[in-house]
Amino acid sequence: MEQKITGAEAFWRSLLEEQVKVVFGYPGGQIMPVYDHYWNYQAQIRHVLVRHEQGAIHAAQGYARASGIPGMVLVTSGPGATNVVTGVADAMIDSTPVVVVAGQVPCQLLGKDAFQEIDLIGMATPITKWSYQIRRAEDVAWAVSRAFYIARTGRPGPVVLDFTKDAQAGLVDYAPKPCHFIRSYVPDPQVSESQLDEAARMIDEARKPFVVYGQGILLSGAEKELAAFLEKGAIPAGSTLLGLGALDSGNPHLKGMLGMHGNLAPNVMTQHCDLLVAVGMRFDDRVTGKLDTYARQARIIHIDIDPSEIGKLVPVDLGIVGDARKVLAGLTERIAPRTTREWQMEPILCDAVEKHKVIEPEIQPGTGEINPGEVVACVAEAVKGEALIVTDVGQNQMLAARYSRFVRPHSFISSGGLGTMGFGLPAAIGAKIAAPERTVVVFLGDGGLQMTFQEMGTIMQEGTDVKIVLLNNNWLGNVRMWQQLFFQERYSCTRMLNPEFTGIAQAYGIPSLHVETREELPSAIRQMFAQEGPFLLDVHVREESMVFPMIPPGSSVDEIMLNNEDWFNYGD
Amino acid sequence: METEKLFEITAYTENQVGLLSAIAGIFTRRSLNIEKLLVYPSQIAGIHKFKIITRAAEAQIQTVVLQIEKKVDVIKSYYEVDNERSCREIDDVRQFLQERETESNNI
Structure with a gap:
């Protein structure tokens, strides 16, 4: 019989059982037994020491989004745990599989306001798929495998384990306890054949069907099935922000990105289709605009693996619960083949207006200050769709989404539902560690970069090759834009006095360039990609930058501003 | 605006x-x-x-019940408008657990 081991060691053995390769973490008092045992597991598992726990969780999210494998976070109790809460909430709303393990005070001190004690389970419950307090060493193997099973299956999400110090120190006869089944939890619901028949009939009957898809396509690995479905039915489609990359940007059926700053065509087509087929998306308000007028003319089919999403916001004619890959394959089998659809004119007209009124003025202004979108387009030109694009939140995010091109899945990582500023830099670190063979570019603004700028230290220590493109306008650009448009140009608290970012990069030993003029930009981008290792490109962009098109909040998705003066009028 | 009514929600759960x-x-x-x-x-x-x-609108209750059932340790959740309660619920839960038992044996 094997000798008994501690719960802390059982933890590392359990991680090996789950094939964990990388842990993003930060040590502290109540997790020290676990960190002590890591000494013996350094050869098998890589630990990335971040500079702040928020950096650990966002890096784990970037890792998970780039690889599809759950990201792993290890932090201490109290402040260590509260510092990951933002990222846990972000992972919950964006369906990202992460497992967070936090230290906790010994059981006899629970509820007694001990040093660095907080009720983590109480805090984590509303923002996790599952959370559990490990109170005995015997439960470690069970809890860890259950955590990974829940995080990665069904609609993925974050799991939090609250690991008490006595469970870390306690002794156990360790044996792996793999989890493949929980009786109260059905992650892969059986798809109803009769509903597939019904949906296929509705699609065949439709004159103007339109598909809107989201990250569910990437999460279920349904990229090929989606392309085949659109091809067989000759059905046009629009992508949500997080769905980007699921289809090749050049796919003829893809009409662009949906939502507030999306392309004209897919938003207009939403209001003109006679059948809307939504797959793996959740009708976020940034996609639907005013709900009362959203696609009211159309019949609606909603396909999602999470039953509670069906009918949550948009009343549907048919809801199909199931994995997107299986449902789309089933539908493709059933629908009649079509070569063309009569309603291809709409996107052609919309695209022409958008190109003339929005895209060209943004990416080819010719003179004046550099536009932020121009920088994105210039990088896109250099990477030819091959790079993994990470963004922060705000104008940088919308422009990166609009002007990047994608030729393969898992190429766009962004904080969608929560809109977490500070996400970009650490997420890029995690993405690069998950996909070392890929070029990773992160676009961020001067606001978001400074929210998690300390992770430059992680980049330095780990030598992580991320290309950091700072769209620097010395404003909190998105809020400034809203103040200009909707708050009578009262620029309350959005002007930023910034440091010399290249000087900070230099202090971390990270090469950098500051760009002021259009002429310098292409060669600076070439230099950034020619340089091996991390690089900061600080581009001074137009201070009063705007992002268009824009569907103002509370408007219908076909009420679209093209610039400061013009509105889009379909049919003009 | 949909009118609000009293609803009785039930949930069958693991003991967690x-x-x-x-x-x-x-x-x-x-x-x-x-x-x-x-x-x-x-x-x-x-x-x-x-x-x-x-007390809520029925459309809201439908989502509430599905979100309750979405919790990993919840087995089934239902709602009913009036007080006429059938014994179908408990039979439904029993049947679900039996099916899950069979599935678990097949893994």
Whole structure:
């Protein structure tokens, strides 16, 4: 019989059982037994020491989004745990599989306001798929495998384990306890054949069907099935922000990105289709605009693996619960083949207006200050769709989404539902560690970069090759834009006095360039990609930058501003 | 605006610490007042039963019930408008657990 081991060691053995390769973490008092045992597991598992726990969780999210494998976070109790809460909430709303393990005070001190004690389970419950307090060493193997099973299956999400110090120190006869089944939890619901028949009939009957898809396509690995479905039915489609990359940007059926700053065509087509087929998306308000007028003319089919999403916001004619890959394959089998659809004119007209009124003025202004979108387009030109694009939140995010091109899945990582500023830099670190063979570019603004700028230290220590493109306008650009448009140009608290970012990069030993003029930009981008290792490109962009098109909040998705003066009028 | 009515929601769950606050949170975030709450062992050994009375619009209750059922340790959740309660629910839960048992044996 094997000798008994501690719960802390059982933890590392359990991680090996789950094939964990990388842990993003930060040590502290109540997790020290676990960190002590890591000494013996350094050869098998890589630990990335971040500079702040928020950096650990966002890096784990970037890792998970780039690889599809759950990201792993290890932090201490109290402040260590509260510092990951933002990222846990972000992972919950964006369906990202992460497992967070936090230290906790010994059981006899629970509820007694001990040093660095907080009720983590109480805090984590509303923002996790599952959370559990490990109170005995015997439960470690069970809890860890259950955590990974829940995080990665069904609609993925974050799991939090609250690991008490006595469970870390306690002794156990360790044996792996793999989890493949929980009786109260059905992650892969059986798809109803009769509903597939019904949906296929509705699609065949439709004159103007339109598909809107989201990250569910990437999460279920349904990229090929989606392309085949659109091809067989000759059905046009629009992508949500997080769905980007699921289809090749050049796919003829893809009409662009949906939502507030999306392309004209897919938003207009939403209001003109006679059948809307939504797959793996959740009708976020940034996609639907005013709900009362959203696609009211159309019949609606909603396909999602999470039953509670069906009918949550948009009343549907048919809801199909199931994995997107299986449902789309089933539908493709059933629908009649079509070569063309009569309603291809709409996107052609919309695209022409958008190109003339929005895209060209943004990416080819010719003179004046550099536009932020121009920088994105210039990088896109250099990477030819091959790079993994990470963004922060705000104008940088919308422009990166609009002007990047994608030729393969898992190429766009962004904080969608929560809109977490500070996400970009650490997420890029995690993405690069998950996909070392890929070029990773992160676009961020001067606001978001400074929210998690300390992770430059992680980049330095780990030598992580991320290309950091700072769209620097010395404003909190998105809020400034809203103040200009909707708050009578009262620029309350959005002007930023910034440091010399290249000087900070230099202090971390990270090469950098500051760009002021259009002429310098292409060669600076070439230099950034020619340089091996991390690089900061600080581009001074137009201070009063705007992002268009824009569907103002509370408007219908076909009420679209093209610039400061013009509105889009379909049919003009 | 859809009219609000009294609904009786039931949930059959595993016996797990923290489930009460997890379920209560689904009501709290919508400002739904719980008029009555009972938690007790169901007729099936080891399975707990929640009975929750609340006032809301039916469309909202449908999502609430699905979000309750979405919790990993919740087995089934239902709602009913009036007081006529059939014995279908408990049979449904029994059948579900039997099917899951078979599935688990096939893994």
